[in-house]
Amino acid sequence: xxxxxxxxxxxxxxxxxLQRMREERDRGGRGKLIVLTVVGALFWFAVFGVLYVxxxxxxxxxxxxxxxxxxxLGLVLLSFISILVLSNVITAxxxxxxxxxxxxxxxxxxxWLRLYLAKLGETLLHSSWMVALxxxxxxxxxxxxxxxxxxxxxxxxxVVVPLxxxxxxxxxxxxxxxxxxxxxxxxxxxLSIIAIMLFRIIRPEQLARPxxxxxxxxxVTVLRTPTSPFLPSEWATKAIMGYLRHDIDPLSLVxxxxxxxxxxTLGALLHRALFPQGFTKAQEGAERxxxxxxxxxxxxxxxxxxxxxxxxxxxxxVRLFFRDTTQWSQLILLAVLVVVYVFNIQALPLHRGEAVxxxxxxLVSFLNLALAGFVLAAIAARFVFPxxxxxxxxxxxxxxxxLDLRALLWSKYWVGTIxxxxxxxxxxxxxxxxxxxxxxxxxxxxxAMFALTLAISAMALAFGAAYPQFETENAAQIPTSFGxxxxxxxxxxxxxxxxxxxxxxxxxxxxxxxDGAPLVIDAWMIGWFAVxxxxxxxxxxxxxRMALRKIETFEF
Amino acid sequence: xxxxxxxxKLYGSFVAVxxxxxxxxxxxxxxxxxPNGAGKTTTLRMIAxxxxxxxxxVLLGGDDVHVNxxxxxxxxxxxxxxxxxxxxxxxVEFLRFVAGLYGQEGDSVERRIAELLEVFExxxxxxxxxxxxxxxxxxxxxxxSALIHRPECIVVDExxxxxxxxxxxxxxxxFRQFVDKGGTVLMSTHTLEVAEAMCDQIAxxxxxxxxxxxxxxxxxxxxxxxxxxxxxLFLKLTGGAHVKALVEVLGA
Numbered sequence: 001x002x003x004x005x006x007x008x009x010x011x012x013x014x015x016x017x018l019q020r021m022r023e024e025r026d027r028g029g030r031g032k033l034i035v036l037t038v039v040g041a042l043f044w045f046a047v048f049g050v051l052y053v054x055x056x057x058x059x060x061x062x063x064x065x066x067x068x069x070x071x072x073l074g075l076v077l078l079s080f081i082s083i084l085v086l087s088n089v090i091t092a093x094x095x096x097x098x099x100x101x102x103x104x105x106x107x108x109x110x111x112w113l114r115l116y117l118a119k120l121g122e123t124l125l126h127s128s129w130m131v132a133l134x135x136x137x138x139x140x141x142x143x144x145x146x147x148x149x150x151x152x153x154x155x156x157x158x159v160v161v162p163l164x165x166x167x168x169x170x171x172x173x174x175x176x177x178x179x180x181x182x183x184x185x186x187x188x189x190x191l192s193i194i195a196i197m198l199f200r201i202i203r204p205e206q207l208a209r210p211x212x213x214x215x216x217x218x219x220v221t222v223l224r225t226p227t228s229p230f231l232p233s234e235w236a237t238k239a240i241m242g243y244l245r246h247d248i249d250p251l252s253l254v255x256x257x258x259x260x261x262x263x264x265t266l267g268a269l270l271h272r273a274l275f276p277q278g279f280t281k282a283q284e285g286a287e288r289x290x291x292x293x294x295x296x297x298x299x300x301x302x303x304x305x306x307x308x309x310x311x312x313x314x315x316x317x318v319r320l321f322f323r324d325t326t327q328w329s330q331l332i333l334l335a336v337l338v339v340v341y342v343f344n345i346q347a348l349p350l351h352r353g354e355a356v357x358x359x360x361x362x363l364v365s366f367l368n369l370a371l372a373g374f375v376l377a378a379i380a381a382r383f384v385f386p387x388x389x390x391x392x393x394x395x396x397x398x399x400x401x402x403l404d405l406r407a408l409l410w411s412k413y414w415v416g417t418i419x420x421x422x423x424x425x426x427x428x429x430x431x432x433x434x435x436x437x438x439x440x441x442x443x444x445x446x447x448a449m450f451a452l453t454l455a456i457s458a459m460a461l462a463f464g465a466a467y468p469q470f471e472t473e474n475a476a477q478i479p480t481s482f483g484x485x486x487x488x489x490x491x492x493x494x495x496x497x498x499x500x501x502x503x504x505x506x507x508x509x510x511x512x513x514x515d516g517a518p519l520v521i522d523a524w525m526i527g528w529f530a531v532x533x534x535x536x537x538x539x540x541x542x543x544x545r546m547a548l549r550k551i552e553t554f555e556f
Numbered sequence: 557x558x559x560x561x562x563x564x565k566l567y568g569s570f571v572a573v574x575x576x577x578x579x580x581x582x583x584x585x586x587x588x589x590x591p592n593g594a595g596k597t598t599t600l601r602m603i604a605x606x607x608x609x610x611x612x613x614v615l616l617g618g619d620d621v622h623v624n625x626x627x628x629x630x631x632x633x634x635x636x637x638x639x640x641x642x643x644x645x646x647x648v649e650f651l652r653f654v655a656g657l658y659g660q661e662g663d664s665v666e667r668r669i670a671e672l673l674e675v676f677e678x679x680x681x682x683x684x685x686x687x688x689x690x691x692x693x694x695x696x697x698x699x700x701s702a703l704i705h706r707p708e709c710i711v712v713d714e715x716x717x718x719x720x721x722x723x724x725x726x727x728x729x730x731f732r733q734f735v736d737k738g739g740t741v742l743m744s745t746h747t748l749e750v751a752e753a754m755c756d757q758i759a760x761x762x763x764x765x766x767x768x769x770x771x772x773x774x775x776x777x778x779x780x781x782x783x784x785x786x787x788x789l790f791l792k793l794t795g796g797a798h799v800k801a802l803v804e805v806l807g808a
Contacts, residue, residue, distance in 0.1 A: 312656025323644035393640035400604035400634035401657040402626040555607045
């Protein structure tokens with residue numbers, strides 16, 4: 001029998017994507033696309049600009065200047081493949097075992113290889129497109145600084161493709177083995193262990209704290225040694241830097257491609273051996289019988305003063321979150337993000353050795369506020385943004401019941417906001433303690449972070465309602481949709497506006513301390529604090545109202 | 557109890573429901589019949605407040621579903637044709653959640669849940685996640701959820717799909733008793749035998765319009781159908797009598 005082509009097997013996916021684009025265009029999405037392109041391009045230029053400045057500076061530094069760009073690229077690529085392995089593990093779980101098209105594909109006479117390749121491609125695309133986009137300005141900065149020329153573009157693609165393919169195969173294989181070997185309950189613990197191990201391989205703190213080395217020679221020695229000679233990121237770094245320094249190393253490129261080919265082959269064989277059994281196990285599930293009333297006694301008890309509709313709604317959302325693998329597994333990505341962030345703050349050489357100016361510390365604590373805001377936005381995109389979309393198919397029940405939609409919105413908002421608030425205040429508090437900021441800055445950033453979290457959460461919910469993905473089968477894919485990107489960009493704009501307003505307010509204080517003058521709280525300072533507060537309040541109230549109006553118009 | 561006034565629904569330029577007016581009195585089991593795509597489900601979803609009509613209004617016990625949604629919906633139990641429920645909740649958690657949506661809790665709800673699970677033979681499945689349920693079991697769970705708050709009227713889309721004969725019989729008995737006690741049921745169905753055996757009144761819908769309404773005897777009389785069966789009457793009114801030879805369709 002003639003087998004259908006891969007393109008044909010994937011037809012429902014790409015046709016759906018095309019149809020969505022068409023619908024978006026018909027709804028007047030062209031304007032949105034232009035905004036997205038412009039803001040995306042600005043973001044690219046910002047990443048490009050920062051790296052360009054750093055690389056240009058390093059080129060002028062003797063000895064270290066030649067080594068550090070290699071190391072930076074190596075670390076960036078290593079971070080990429082680590083994140084990619086994790087995100088492929090999570091994506092593969094849904095594309096290989098939970099997707100709705102699997103019943104059809106598995107029951108149809110499609111051979112195992114085609115099924116594997118189609119699903120591998122789908123997994124790769126879903127988990128890697130953001131990383132691939134992020135790599136563009138980074139590689140462009142290297143290409144421009146080292147004058148790689150136009151041919152560097154196809155060469156870089158040639159290097160990046162196997163680098164994306166390898167984590168996809170590994171992630172898929174890990175999921176395949178996990179589903180086969182461990183019951184669903186244990187998968188959770190195992191994924192956490194993998195995340196921690198991956199993070200330990202990166203060891204970013206080693207390089208970020210040069211004073212930890214006995215002398216410069218030690219530091220240079222570490223820079224010269226590859227992070228790990230067996231890691232594909234190291235081969236990719238060698239291949240790229242070799243090309244840019246006109247010292248092409250074909251072995252690295254050959255290693256990348258042959259390893260990728262070998263891994264795909266091995267992955268396919270593993271799939272043939274383990275998929276049928278794993279697929280069956282995934283259908284059976286291991287955690288279906290639930291008698292305990294853990295959430296009912298804990299959260300239900302805490303919320304017992306609330307009206308029953310709100311309480312049951314919150315309980316339902318919490319239960320669904322912790323029982324849905326595609327949702328809770330994202331907590332691992334979140335943990336990695338937070339740990340990397342705190343590590344980086346800790347590694348800043350602000351209070352080591354000679355005293356650093358107060359001005360510098362305040363500036364860094366300000367950047368910290370913006371960065372923590374960005375981390376929170378990323379987390380809100382993962383956990384709050386999908387909230388409305390996830391009701392999708394059950395909306396018939398909510399709309400036909402006398403549930404006040406404000407209660408629905410209220411529950412969704414606070415279920416997302418309270419954990420976010422705890423995390424935000426902890427993150428800001430801990431990093432500010434590490435930075436040894438003044439009490440004034442501590443209070444300012446804590447209050448600002450509190451207000452920003454309320455706003456970010458409201459915006460996540462509103463953009464999630466404005467760009468719902470009711471048909472999605474994987475919660476992890478909702479934040480990477482068009483609406484998710486628009487939300488991230490809108491949040492970055494809010495963060496920039498609030499941080500700038502606060503800077504205007506705090507600048508008077510910084511100057512007063514710097515000059516040794518007494519602090520005067522004047523109308524200028526109060527005015528800018530008021531602007532920041534008004535921005536946060538508007539970004540909380542307006543989106544929530546818009547979300548309510550949007551939910552009221554949903555039709556099913 | 558249920559009153560539709562000039563109900564119209566447009567999807568772009570497509571008219572899904574075209575100026576339907578109907579009155580379903582208290583204590584009546586009313587059947588909505590019609591071929592696929594006639595507009596039955598759209599009508600029922602507008603009654604349940606899930607879809608907003610382009611024109612016209614829906615009154616449940618005197619309350620407009622879209623003007624006073626909360627008081628109107630308190631009277632309603634809606635059973636959709638496709639049993640989408642939260643896969644990651646257990647049966648008992650789902651029923652408790654639905655009761656909460658209607659502001660009900662406590663021992664009386666727990667007793668009601670136990671009672672409904674017992675009636676629909678789901679007691680042994682009550683602590684299993686819904687994802688493990690068969691299509692028919694999900695349907696039974698949704699029917700239980702529609703009954704949990706003791707509604708005054710039930711709107712049900714294709715109630716018998718996926719049910720085993722025993723459950724189908726049980727449902728018929730439940731609906732009949734519900735109506736005998738003064739409740740109101742509006743159901744859509746393709747199964748004409750079911751409609752003929754169960755419904756006090758029917759409406760036949762085609763292309764979004766009501767083409768016939770009343771008791772089966774009324775409709776027969778009005779369309780001079782003599783003693784013909786409801787199936788023949790249905791095919792006559794909906795123009796579905798031209799069926800290709802089975803052999804040709806099967807390609808034998």
